[in-house]
Amino acid sequence: MSKAPALVVEGLTTEFRIGGAWYPAVRNVSFSLARNETLALVGESGCGKSITALSIIGLVPKANGRVTSGRVLLDGRDLLRLDEAAMEKIRGNRIAMIFQEPMTSLNPVLPVGFQVAEALRYHTDLSPKAARERALQLLQHVKIPSAARRFDDFPHQFSGGMRQRVMIAMALACGPAVMLADEPTTALDVTIQAQVLALLAELKSETGMAMIFITHNLGVVASIADRVAVMYAGDIVELATVEELFAAPLHPYTEALLYSIPRVDRDAVDLKPIPGQVPPITAMPAGCRYAARCPYKMARCEREVPPLVAPAGAGGHLGRCWVRAGDGAGGHA
Amino acid sequence: MSEALLEVEGLSKTFIARHGFLGTAAGHVRALSGISFSVRKGEAFGLVGESGCGKSTAGRAILRLIEPDTGHIRFKGEDVRAAGARRLRQLRRAIQIVFQDPYSSLNPRRTIGQTLSEPMAVHGLGSAAEIAAAVRAVLAEVGMPSDAAQKYPHEFSGGQRQRIGIARALVLQPELIVADEPVSALDVSIQAQILVLLRGLQERRHLSFIFISHDLGVVRHFCSAVAVMYLGHIVERGPVPAIFDEPLHPYTRVLRSASPVPDPKAKVIMAKLEGEIASALSPPSGCHFHPRCPHATEVCRRVYPEWVQVTPERGVACHLYPAAGSVPA
Numbered sequence: 001m002s003k004a005p006a007l008v009v010e011g012l013t014t015e016f017r018i019g020g021a022w023y024p025a026v027r028n029v030s031f032s033l034a035r036n037e038t039l040a041l042v043g044e045s046g047c048g049k050s051i052t053a054l055s056i057i058g059l060v061p062k063a064n065g066r067v068t069s070g071r072v073l074l075d076g077r078d079l080l081r082l083d084e085a086a087m088e089k090i091r092g093n094r095i096a097m098i099f100q101e102p103m104t105s106l107n108p109v110l111p112v113g114f115q116v117a118e119a120l121r122y123h124t125d126l127s128p129k130a131a132r133e134r135a136l137q138l139l140q141h142v143k144i145p146s147a148a149r150r151f152d153d154f155p156h157q158f159s160g161g162m163r164q165r166v167m168i169a170m171a172l173a174c175g176p177a178v179m180l181a182d183e184p185t186t187a188l189d190v191t192i193q194a195q196v197l198a199l200l201a202e203l204k205s206e207t208g209m210a211m212i213f214i215t216h217n218l219g220v221v222a223s224i225a226d227r228v229a230v231m232y233a234g235d236i237v238e239l240a241t242v243e244e245l246f247a248a249p250l251h252p253y254t255e256a257l258l259y260s261i262p263r264v265d266r267d268a269v270d271l272k273p274i275p276g277q278v279p280p281i282t283a284m285p286a287g288c289r290y291a292a293r294c295p296y297k298m299a300r301c302e303r304e305v306p307p308l309v310a311p312a313g314a315g316g317h318l319g320r321c322w323v324r325a326g327d328g329a330g331g332h333a
Numbered sequence: 334m335s336e337a338l339l340e341v342e343g344l345s346k347t348f349i350a351r352h353g354f355l356g357t358a359a360g361h362v363r364a365l366s367g368i369s370f371s372v373r374k375g376e377a378f379g380l381v382g383e384s385g386c387g388k389s390t391a392g393r394a395i396l397r398l399i400e401p402d403t404g405h406i407r408f409k410g411e412d413v414r415a416a417g418a419r420r421l422r423q424l425r426r427a428i429q430i431v432f433q434d435p436y437s438s439l440n441p442r443r444t445i446g447q448t449l450s451e452p453m454a455v456h457g458l459g460s461a462a463e464i465a466a467a468v469r470a471v472l473a474e475v476g477m478p479s480d481a482a483q484k485y486p487h488e489f490s491g492g493q494r495q496r497i498g499i500a501r502a503l504v505l506q507p508e509l510i511v512a513d514e515p516v517s518a519l520d521v522s523i524q525a526q527i528l529v530l531l532r533g534l535q536e537r538r539h540l541s542f543i544f545i546s547h548d549l550g551v552v553r554h555f556c557s558a559v560a561v562m563y564l565g566h567i568v569e570r571g572p573v574p575a576i577f578d579e580p581l582h583p584y585t586r587v588l589r590s591a592s593p594v595p596d597p598k599a600k601v602i603m604a605k606l607e608g609e610i611a612s613a614l615s616p617p618s619g620c621h622f623h624p625r626c627p628h629a630t631e632v633c634r635r636v637y638p639e640w641v642q643v644t645p646e647r648g649v650a651c652h653l654y655p656a657a658g659s660v661p662a
Contacts, residue, residue, distance in 0.1 A: 044520035044521065044522060044523075045520050159609055159610075161609060162609070189383035189384050189547065189610065190383065190547065190549075190588060190591045190592050190593075191383065191587055191588065191591045191610070192383075192609070192610070193591065193593075194590075194591035194593075216520060216521065217593060218521075218595040219550075219592070219593025219594050219595050220593045221595070222593065222594065222595050222596055222597045222599070223593050223597075225597075242597045243597055246595060246596055246597055256522065257521060257522065258595060260521050260522050260524070260525035261521055261525075261550065261595055262524075262525070262528065262548075262550040262551045262553060262554030262555070263550050263553070263554075263594060263595065264549040264550040264553050264577055264589065264592045264594060265577075265594045265596070265599060267553070267574060271525040271528055271529055271554065272525070273522060273523075273525035273526040273528075273529050274522035274525070274526075275526075277490060277492070277523075
């Protein structure tokens with residue numbers, strides 16, 4: 001693993017306009033990603049995990065969304081300062097993204113092989129013939145059975161799992177430094193999900209690319225992640241290695257999530273649901289955004305937003321919680 | 334062992350897949366191939382499997398929302414398939430269904446109060462005032478505020494809508510609820526709230542459930558018995574958690590080991606699992622699972638395995654387990 005991180009995100013804030021006013025959907029998000037590392041962004045609907053990824057790759061809808069601050073450093077450049085033309089050269093080339101529903105991301109009227117080759121022709125100067133050959137290799141690489149025969153098939157002739165493999169082949173086409181995977185296995189059956197997760201892990205170690213893996217499923221996180229950022233209501237509330245996160249969750253929200261999962265490998269004595277709901281983006285509380293649902297809350301939690309800090313002796317394990325992390329250690333915002 | 338509330342025996346349903354403007358029959362989809370199971374009073378019985386395995390068809394066939402082709406359905410000893418329209422309506426009071434997506438199953442132009450009182454009005458269960466009181470009571474029981482009756486579905490979150498979907502099933506005081514993926518569309522924290530609610534209802538009202546899900550963790554938590562389905566067949570059936578801790582059928586083993594567990598030490602290692610779920614339009618010969626099965630032999634390619642009752646509670650359809658008379662592994 002080389003020293004320089006593959007991707008650095010600093011102080012990223014993205015806002016959306018609702019009824020004429022702007023509200024932050026992602027607040028001051030910072031993390032870095034090493035080569036060959038998988039960082040899972042995990043959280044429930046509306047926590048800002050997808051918006052974080054869209055902000056990184058410059059796909060926040062312009063009509064009602066804007067990135068208001070922060071830096072996204074890739075290959076020594078701040079992606080947030082690039083214009084669309086420059087960004088188009090990077091997107092699908094140095095940084096690629098795969099989505100939950102491959103059917104809506106693939107063009108239904110073009111053969112899949114053509115779509116993979118198209119990504120290559122856009123970003124490289126390969127001849128059409130060479131691009132076609134490379135696209136076929138990619139489809140074989142993502143283990144599409146009889147890829148040569150299926151090269152000219154259309155997306156509707158593929159199953160969900162195979163479509164996702166096509167998407168992965170397209171994303172890999174130019175050998176990206178960073179892959180953003182937004183719930184890529186959520187729509188798949190578990191046996192197919194397991195195959196796609198195994199494929200992604202294999203491709204990552206082969207190519208050394210860094211991966212941001214977005215999911216709401218902590219089981220999937222445990223299978224694929226090296227480090228985990230837990231998001232809640234637009235904030236990263238905890239950031240730790242996957243082992244630390246599951247062995248010793250720091251934030252009460254992470255802990256509560258782990259207690260609310262019915263597990264297949266053991267008899268849950270009792271599920272402990274988290275009471276209440278995520279606050280709406282238009283009515284965020286003043287202090288800790290989780291305070292209203294938190295059994296440990298103190299007076300301070302409702303007044304002041306806790307910083308994301310490492311409590312003494314926790315190594316690099318960061319938590320955003322007055323109760324658990326306090327303000328002992330300084331540093332991270 | 335308490336009495337069986339619902340007995341399903343040899344239930345089959347074949348759909349005809351049509352294509353084109355004239356609707357030419359393109360093939361037959363055997364959505365259900367002779368499935369059998371029974372649900373005891375107060376029990377939660379799980380039906381698990383992946384897309385297209387027939388679990389939802391099974392749930393609907395029991396209510397005759399989809400008319401089965403062959404087989405028997407007995408509810409408290411009564412033949413459901415023989416019931417006429419009038420009797421069927423009465424039976425459906427006792428057997429209710431809750432769907433996965435509460436938004437598309439609630440009428441957006443009706444208030445929650447209207448939606449909840451309609452079934453009672455249809456069945457002639459009391460005066461307007463009595464119905465209104467029952468609606469208030471059932472809303473409170475599912476943990477909704479009392480002013481919810483005046484509101485419309487869009488004013489509620491997914492979890493609240495699922496509570497409303499459950500309330501609608503409850504207003505007729507059913508004995509059995511078919512719950513078709515009732516928590517699959519929900520975030521985990523909300524999913525846990527709904528599971529706790531359902532568990533409470535089961536205990537308080539002594540309700541029985543047929544709980545359809547693809548999530549083995551949820552089934553392990555909620556159900557006391559389960560049937561695992563693959564391409565229209567039940568391949569294994571028995572008590573929870575034995576089925577998940579010591580799965581017999583190779584498919585159950587695959588399903589179990591592919592189910593992610595929130596523990597990095599238990600990483601899913603799936604390099605060995607080959608192949609896709611076959612199409613129900615052209616299921617493989619013999620045992621439908623044989624193309625993906627690491628133990629498949631010649632006989633698996635030719636003959637669909639017979640049901641083997643391994644213990645009084647537990648059975649499996651797989652050639653690995655020798656049929657009647659011999660000692661099970």
